[in-house]
Amino acid sequence: MTVIDYRITSKEGFDPKIGELISMLEHTRSVTMEELCGISREELDYVDGPGGNTIGSLLMHIAAIERIHQILSFDERDLTQDESDTWGKALNLGEGANKQYHGLEAAAYLEALQEVRSVTLASFSRFSDQWLQEERKWGNGVSHNFHYIWYHVMEDEINHRGQIRLLRRKYRACSN
Structure with a gap:
């Protein structure tokens, strides 16, 4: 069981807002x-119809979004071809990620x-x-800051967690 802290506090070793x-x-x-x-592995692999995503692919997408945003914000560069090859399917989701x-x-x-x-935590310390x-x-002229980029990482995980909850409910309903 995971211990969840229901307080927003500044973490020691970081500037206040970063903390x-x-x-x-x-x-x-x-x-x-x-x-x-x-x-279960069956739940992780469950697909709710054509065009859907598995919980496993959604989890890898969450990891991919964070990794991509590390590169964009901490390194301030685009992905290399190797990084695109490693994270591309997870980033784009769909059938390729499900497979x-x-x-x-x-x-x-x-x-x-x-x-x-x-990597995120170690990088933020710098x-x-x-x-x-x-x-x-961004290339299209739209302004942003790094605070927004990391807000988006959270927003994306929360969104996909909702999908994971729904998929688990649907899987349980189908398997009963």
């Missing part, structure tokens, strides 16, 4: 982990999520609250 952001990222992940307690992430145990997904998160607010422009 609060990390607190929110950790809360989001804790709730996701709680949702996965006792999940690639099939037959794995929950531990494989949890390990991927943890590995990516450890940056300040000032960096978090620095404004950049």
